[in-house]
Amino acid sequence: MTDTLEQRTDPPSGKSSPGRDLLALARNTWRGLTSMRTALILLFLLALAALPGAFLPQRTPSPQAVRDFFTRNPTLAPLLDRVGLFDIFGTPWFSAIYLLLFISLIGCLVPRTWEQIRGLRARTVAVPRNLSRLPHHAASDDDRTPDEVVAAARSRLRGWKVDVREELGGVRTVSAEKGALREVGNVVFHMSLLALLAGIAVGKLFGYEGNVIVMADGSEFCNSGILAYDTFRPGLRVDGTNLAPFCLDVDRFTAQYRPDGAADSFAADVRYSDSAALADGTPPVPTTIAVNDPLRLDGERVYLLGHGYAPQFTVTFPGGEQRTLATQWEPVDQRTFLSQGATKFDRPGVTDEAERRRTQIAITGLFAPTSSGGSVVTSTYPALTAPEVAADVYQGDLGLDSGRGQSIFAIDQSMVDQGRLTRVVRENLVPGQTIALPDGTQIRFDSVKEWVNLQVSHDPAQDAVLVAAVALLVGITLSLTVKRRRIWVRATPASPSTTDRRSLVQVGGLARTDQAGYGEEFERLRDDLLRPRHGGS
Amino acid sequence: MGVDAPLGDFGDVLFYSALAVYVLAMLLHAVEHGLLRRSEPEAAEVPVPVAVGAGSGEKSFPTTGDGTPPRPPRPASERFGRMGVSLTVLGFGLHVAMLVVRAVAAGRPPWGNMYEFTAAVCAVGVAAWLVVLYRRPELRRLGVFVLLPVIVLMFVGGTVLYTQTAPVVPALRSYWLVIHVSAAVISSGILLFAGVASVLYLLRSAHDRSGRMAWTAKLPGAQVLDRVAYRATAVAFPIWTFAVITGAIWAEAAWGRYWGWDPKETTAFIAWVVYACYLHARSTAGWRGQRAAAINVAGFAVMVFNLFFVNLVVTGLHSYAGVG
Numbered sequence: 001m002t003d004t005l006e007q008r009t010d011p012p013s014g015k016s017s018p019g020r021d022l023l024a025l026a027r028n029t030w031r032g033l034t035s036m037r038t039a040l041i042l043l044f045l046l047a048l049a050a051l052p053g054a055f056l057p058q059r060t061p062s063p064q065a066v067r068d069f070f071t072r073n074p075t076l077a078p079l080l081d082r083v084g085l086f087d088i089f090g091t092p093w094f095s096a097i098y099l100l101l102f103i104s105l106i107g108c109l110v111p112r113t114w115e116q117i118r119g120l121r122a123r124t125v126a127v128p129r130n131l132s133r134l135p136h137h138a139a140s141d142d143d144r145t146p147d148e149v150v151a152a153a154r155s156r157l158r159g160w161k162v163d164v165r166e167e168l169g170g171v172r173t174v175s176a177e178k179g180a181l182r183e184v185g186n187v188v189f190h191m192s193l194l195a196l197l198a199g200i201a202v203g204k205l206f207g208y209e210g211n212v213i214v215m216a217d218g219s220e221f222c223n224s225g226i227l228a229y230d231t232f233r234p235g236l237r238v239d240g241t242n243l244a245p246f247c248l249d250v251d252r253f254t255a256q257y258r259p260d261g262a263a264d265s266f267a268a269d270v271r272y273s274d275s276a277a278l279a280d281g282t283p284p285v286p287t288t289i290a291v292n293d294p295l296r297l298d299g300e301r302v303y304l305l306g307h308g309y310a311p312q313f314t315v316t317f318p319g320g321e322q323r324t325l326a327t328q329w330e331p332v333d334q335r336t337f338l339s340q341g342a343t344k345f346d347r348p349g350v351t352d353e354a355e356r357r358r359t360q361i362a363i364t365g366l367f368a369p370t371s372s373g374g375s376v377v378t379s380t381y382p383a384l385t386a387p388e389v390a391a392d393v394y395q396g397d398l399g400l401d402s403g404r405g406q407s408i409f410a411i412d413q414s415m416v417d418q419g420r421l422t423r424v425v426r427e428n429l430v431p432g433q434t435i436a437l438p439d440g441t442q443i444r445f446d447s448v449k450e451w452v453n454l455q456v457s458h459d460p461a462q463d464a465v466l467v468a469a470v471a472l473l474v475g476i477t478l479s480l481t482v483k484r485r486r487i488w489v490r491a492t493p494a495s496p497s498t499t500d501r502r503s504l505v506q507v508g509g510l511a512r513t514d515q516a517g518y519g520e521e522f523e524r525l526r527d528d529l530l531r532p533r534h535g536g537s
Numbered sequence: 538m539g540v541d542a543p544l545g546d547f548g549d550v551l552f553y554s555a556l557a558v559y560v561l562a563m564l565l566h567a568v569e570h571g572l573l574r575r576s577e578p579e580a581a582e583v584p585v586p587v588a589v590g591a592g593s594g595e596k597s598f599p600t601t602g603d604g605t606p607p608r609p610p611r612p613a614s615e616r617f618g619r620m621g622v623s624l625t626v627l628g629f630g631l632h633v634a635m636l637v638v639r640a641v642a643a644g645r646p647p648w649g650n651m652y653e654f655t656a657a658v659c660a661v662g663v664a665a666w667l668v669v670l671y672r673r674p675e676l677r678r679l680g681v682f683v684l685l686p687v688i689v690l691m692f693v694g695g696t697v698l699y700t701q702t703a704p705v706v707p708a709l710r711s712y713w714l715v716i717h718v719s720a721a722v723i724s725s726g727i728l729l730f731a732g733v734a735s736v737l738y739l740l741r742s743a744h745d746r747s748g749r750m751a752w753t754a755k756l757p758g759a760q761v762l763d764r765v766a767y768r769a770t771a772v773a774f775p776i777w778t779f780a781v782i783t784g785a786i787w788a789e790a791a792w793g794r795y796w797g798w799d800p801k802e803t804t805a806f807i808a809w810v811v812y813a814c815y816l817h818a819r820s821t822a823g824w825r826g827q828r829a830a831a832i833n834v835a836g837f838a839v840m841v842f843n844l845f846f847v848n849l850v851v852t853g854l855h856s857y858a859g860v861g
């Protein structure tokens with residue numbers, strides 16, 4: 001069955017003309033492309049091309065790891081980057097391999113499917129002339145007539161595809177086949193591969209992923225557009241304007257840790273309103289989002305991917321104005337949740353620009369949810385049991401108006417280098433403690449809030465991909481476990497005389513697949529189909 | 538989450554006992570191999586010629602049995618081989634007991650870290666070997682070669698990768714863990730056996746061509762090895778496919794996407810494609826036999842790479858190793 005797929009060479013044609021040459025070239029290219037050998041080589045190339053992805057960090061899942069790699073290998077990294085080794089799965093050469101593979105697959109599948117449909121209606125293969133040449137065969141005398149032998153064989157071979165034929169001289173034959181499901185499975189498997197790829201492609205075009213940090217203090221997030229997110233990765237055909245509206249209030253975050261600080265469970269209590277609820281004003285529905293347990297809305301899924309702390313500070317300026325802020329700090333150690341960040345204050349009610357730029361305040365430093373105590377703050381446990389901040393307070397111009405974007409977790413170091421922002425105090429604080437700056441400004445460490453990192457994912461083809469994957473699995477299982485096998489019976493009258501009821505019965509069997517193991521089944525069939533008169537002598 | 542540490546330690550005792558018993562079994566098989574004479578011609582492969590004479594009316598009776606000649610008195614090699622098998626069964630019993638004990642101690646399936654994963658894969662490898670032995674006792678002479686990689690893997694698992702009994706991190710606590718990882722364990726174990734068979738096939742067929750490496754003449758015939766390797770891979774490939782799919786289902790629930798080219802996912806994909814290559818090669822003219830076997834060995838190399846290199850050296854989301 002595979003031979004038909006092998007590359008054939010065209011018989012040499014007598015004359016040649018440019019048109020015919022071109023046609024021949026095209027035909028040969030197509031045959032070459034759809035040959036089994038090409039499929040094999042393309043599959044091999046696919047594996048080879050994916051291989052660097054196991055060694056080198058990739059931008060898509062881990063941009064930070066790629067940046068780290070650049071810092072560690074400043075000369076090598078740009079060279080690797082030029083050939084796309086940090087974005088393998090999006091490079092033209094990787095796409096070229098799988099596109100060729102799938103073209104080859106289509107070219108392969110269409111004739112195969114066609115052949116199979118015809119094969120379903122075709123009769124079974126006639127009994128070979130010489131059954132003793134087959135790998136499995138046996139013969140014996142029988143005291144039944146050929147007709148009786150055939151009738152018995154028919155009932156024994158129920159479930160097989162059976163054809164009864166007659167040969168000269170009253171010879172009757174039965175040819176039977178089983179295991180057509182193998183080929184069906186094979187075609188289903190390869191078709192599912194195509195469907196799978198199509199589903200993945202649709203997801204890449206029309207899906208999106210966005211991440212957002214929300215305070216777990218009743219703060220609300222609404223899926224209103226790109227701007228609602230901290231990072232947003234749209235599919236190629238997504239511009240972020242038509243996201244399905246839904247809103248989510250994060251009321252509480254809870255985590256449990258083991259004594260050694262490893263996390264045991266995380267969960268966020270939320271209330272959500274999907275687009276229908278938003279439209280008709282139904283109150284939000286409470287639920288819990290946990291690891292492995294996202295919130296599944298109609299087309300979007302909301303995941304809890306991370307969490308952290310936000311120390312809250314209240315700054316009282318010399319004029320008595322107060323400002324309170326809780327900005328998320330970034331965990332730098334996943335075991336202890338030691339965090340760092342920068343909480344930035346603008347003095348309210350100041351109209352003079354120069355004055356404003358002298359009095360901006362940033363509280364940076366380290367935050368420990370469970371402080372070790374002592375003068376150097378470190379954290380020993382991730383839960384909030386003994387919070388403490390090692391605060392570096394800066395005063396001056398934060399550079400917020402410079403037009404340069406800045407990290408929410410750090411101050412702009414160049415402002416410090418230029419002397420426009422200076423550190424005025426360094427002190428460790430526990431909640432409730434206050435420090436005073438030289439100009440009389442008071443800073444109080446009020447309390448600690450928790451934040452969650454939510455991811456919203458949308459992939460319209462995800463269910464289709466799952467269906468294709470299941471079909472693929474069924475197909476490959478059939479294809480690899482079903483055996484295609486044939487059995488033939490020939491019953492020859494022992495003599496031309498009609499009164500002699502005896503016959504010679506021969507059976508032969510052939511497994512059409514690589515799988516050994518037809519032997520035992522053949523032996524059972526043989527024992528049932530033959531009833532040797534001289535039992536074993 | 539209660540972790541029963543003394544019970545976990547008892548599991549370790551069982552682990553080392555199983556390992557020691559396997560080593561003994563391997564030594565017995567080595568003696569068996571040493572005492573063997575060259576293997577007989579492949580009796581099962583050569584069709585037994587039978588005179589049936591279509592239509593000649595000649596009396597005949599079924600002869601497609603394997604036509605084994607009457608057995609001579611049991612040679613020494615056979616006695617050693619049988620002892621090796623008995624010890625392998627004993628070691629396997631201890632091995633399974635170890636997995637059960639670790640599971641009870643940790644209150645979760647016994648493959649939450651690399652030590653346990655390696656142990657479980659080896660247990661499946663030995664189980665696959667015992668199934669093959671049950672069906673084809675004449676392959677017993679492969680004992681040394683099957684037990685050797687099992688012992689090496691278990692040794693590495695019990696020393697370098699050793700981890701105390703502990704519950705797993707939240708992302709791993711899901712029933713998909715049980716389904717996904719058990720499929721990965723089962724397919725890896727069977728593929729371990731298939732890889733060994735393909736290596737031996739390559740050695741044996743190299744010997745058949747060049748006459749070098751005389752010891753391989755005692756192996757079963759090349760065709761038998763090739764077929765055993767194929768059947769094992771054909772059983773394991775759908776299970777591996779299932780493991781990859783359930784992995785994607787789990788990733789969708791835990792990380793927000795079903796596929797993200799995380800290093801572990803990438804390597805699983807590569808292994809899958811390499812095995813697809815192998816199955817293709819088996820039905821492509823000019824690629825059957827040695828090239829196909831080489832691809833099968835490459836496939837297993839990728840599986841081992843996935844277990845060790847990716848878990849230990851590359852860090853991805855599958856921060857599962859629990860080592861160090």
Ligand code: HEM
Pocket residue numbers: 002005034035036037039043101102104105106108109186190193476479480810812813816817819820
């Ligand atoms: C897209 C990548 C492909 C993958 C992952 C793949 C995978 C597989 C696998 C795992 C098998 C083994 C099942 C069995 O033996 O029945 C198989 C069989 C087969 N494939 Fe593919 N295949 C791919 C592309 C192709 C292409 C492009 C062709 C056309 C040339 C092709 C033709 C075949 C044929 C004819 C068989 C049956 C071999 C036999 O009957 O033993 N495949 N394929």
